[in-house]
Structures are given as structure tokens and as C-alpha cells.
Amino acid sequence: MADYVCRVGSFSAQGHRSNNEDRFVVDNDQHLYMVADGMGGQDCGEQASGLAAEIIPKAVQTHFAEHHDAPSAMQHAFAEANKAIVSAGRKQPAGHRRMGTTAVVALQQANQLFVAGLGDSRAYLIRGDKVEQLTVDHSVAQALVTQGILKQEEAKNSPWSHVLHKFLGCAEMMEGADVRPYALEPGDRLVMASDGLTNHASDADLRKAIKEHPDVQDCAEYLVKFALDHGSRDNVTCVVVAFERE
16 A cells, blocks of 8 residues: 655635635645635625635544544535535525535545545546546536536536536535545646636646646646636636655
8 A cells, every 4th residue: 555745735816806715725634635615705605615614624533533434524524514504604694695615625545535526616636648527516507418418518608507506505405425535646646626727727738737837836826827817707726736655
């Protein structure tokens, strides 16, 4: 079993928005990494993503202490964050009760990476020239693709592409986050980002960024600037993790 040393770069930019509703977590002690993109406008979006960033790492640690395995600990953590955000939303004025946030979380244990996501923030694994999206967007447009109603290319320009049916803060959510394991190899790169980045960077752009920016902090900053330079009007957040053999 390989022992890994992780190098992590992270960067978030407000961009053209009046405030930054994105949050990220780099927990090197737990090898837990997270990106959250708040929804609901200013205070509500910031509060939702902030709650997710506060609750999920602590809840994972608590459930590990209770001898849960990684998938169970992550699922419980997502459920606790969802409950807290729904509760906080109900205390808001009537027009702001749909506060919520996306969340994508990656947890490394030995030679495995466990990834879970709700909403449309994404995680990618880059291995050599191969770029693999590890998460599924929980947008209505992507659901229509899954059902065969829309083609993938059509989904990108669909008015439903930014309408989410699963996210943290969704009181009607019947299913929680799926946690998927991935086997790591030395040299792998994990890229996690809010849609302010992924809407403006292709797989080829990610591959090029990893190749040309071996320093992970430089890479994270480059990708955020790339999205802003290529038309992103949103908050933009990126976490890049390099897995190397010890």
C-alpha cells in the first residue's frame, strides 16, 4: 500500500460579484478537501456555504471517532450539514428561505480517495493525459441527459443547466450524497472547483494547467485567473491536490 505525501494549493476570487459566496476547506490533518458554492443571495449564500465548511470536516472527524468507515462518515456529515442549512433557511425572511450550497468533498485514506458531491461543484482526477470527472452535476439539465431527453452538448446551453435538484439546504432531498472510492496512483492530481471555474475550463484546459504549473498553489491561482479571463462573472474557487509517493 502506497504512502502518499499531499501537496495542496487553493485559491478563491470574488470575481465580478459583490461578495464571495464560495468557501473551501484544506484540512491536512484529516486529508480532507472541500469546495462549496453558496446560493440564495449574499448573506444567505455565504451563510449556507460557511455552515457546510464548518460542519462537514468536524462531523467526519466525529464519525471516524465512532468507528464509521469513510463513506458512512461522509454521508452522515453531508446529512448533518443539510439539516443545519435547512433549519437556518427557515429562520430567514420569507424571500430568502431557499438558501443552500453546493459541496464537493474529497477524503484521502492511504491509497484511496473518497469523493462525494451535491450540486454542481466538481472534482476531477488528472492522471497523465487523462482527465476524469469524478462527480455528477445535480442540475435539471444533467438529469435530462441521463434520461436521454437532452444530449450532453445541448445541456450546456439549456436554461436548466444552472437549476439544481440536489444541494445542501434542500428540504425535499430524498437521497443523500453518493460516496465513491477511487484508487490513487503516484503523480495523480485532484482538481476541485466551483462552477465559476468549470463553466469556463475544458478538460484540455485542466490538462494543460497541470502540465504547465507543477506547483499546486501556482496551478490553483492560474486556473482561477484563467476562468476570470475567459468570461466568468461568478465567484471562482479552486483546490489542487498532488499525490506523490512518500
